[in-house]
Amino acid sequence: MTGILVLAGTLTVGVLVGALLSLRNGRIRRPTMSSATPSESSEPSATPAAEHRPHALPAAVADLLAPDAVTLVQLSSTFCAPCRHARAVLSAVAAGTERITHVELDLTERPEVAEALRVLRTPTTIAFDSEGTELLRVSGVPKLAALRKALEPHVASHRMNTLPHDVSGSVPSGS
Numbered sequence: 392m393t394g395i396l397v398l399a400g401t402l403t404v405g406v407l408v409g410a411l412l413s414l415r416n417g418r419i420r421r422p423t424m425s426s427a428t429p430s431e432s433s434e435p436s437a438t439p440a441a442e443h444r445p446h447a448l449p450a451a452v453a454d455l456l457a458p459d460a461v462t463l464v465q466l467s468s469t470f471c472a473p474c475r476h477a478r479a480v481l482s483a484v485a486a487g488t489e490r491i492t493h494v495e496l497d498l499t500e501r502p503e504v505a506e507a508l509r510v511l512r513t514p515t516t517i518a519f520d521s522e523g524t525e526l527l528r529v530s531g532v533p534k535l536a537a538l539r540k541a542l543e544p545h546v547a548s549h550r551m552n553t554l555p556h557d558v559s560g561s562v563p564s565g566s
Contacts, residue, residue: 416531419541448523449504457492458521461545465495466505468513477514477532484538490546518542 448456456462463481467474478495485493498505498513508517516533518526527541 417529417534417537418531419533419537420528420530422525422528448519449501449507451496451501451504452508452519453523455494455496456519456521456523460489460521461491461526461542462519462521463491463493464517464519465493466498466508466510466513466515466517467495469497469499471513473532474514477516480533480535480538481516483535484533484542487539488546491542518545520545 452464455464463485465474465477465481467477474495478493481493485491496504498510504510508515512530514530514532516529518528520526526545529538
């Protein structure tokens with residue numbers, strides 16, 4: 392009888408943990424004060440976004456940033472199945488405006504990049520401005536509409552076009 396109660400309790404905890412993790416998947420997070428380095432968080436900054444600039448971006452990431460654009464850096468791994476879907480969503484967002492670019496970085500052979508950026512799972516997407524300031528972060532597959540809305544303030548001078556494709560790349564019927 393005790394074994395059945397232990398099994399039922401374990402299953403209940405497992406379902407609750409799974410549900411909580413599912414709710415976090417694809418949620419867009421803004422950088423917090425705690426993500427700033429200690430030396431930067433103690434100094435006054437000209438803008439609140441400057442508090443979220445890492446002390447030094449890894450060279451592998453800094454080299455990918457586009458000038459005068461928001462860069463969506465997708466951090467993936469070799470055997471990551473959800474990374475393919477994230478790639479489709481991020482490519483669709485980037486195709487919607489010239490002020491957003493999408494690049495993918497495979498972390499399989501670069502664990503130091505994952506550590507420097509505090510990435511615990513793939514896919515993780517981090518949006519950086521051209522100076523390397525982290526604008527937002529998404530763990531898991533981002534939701535297209537939510538990501539576009541979150542990026543609007545950063546590309547306000549350019550309209551984000553509506554794409555004639557869905558994220559799978561197929562053309563809707565009637566086009």
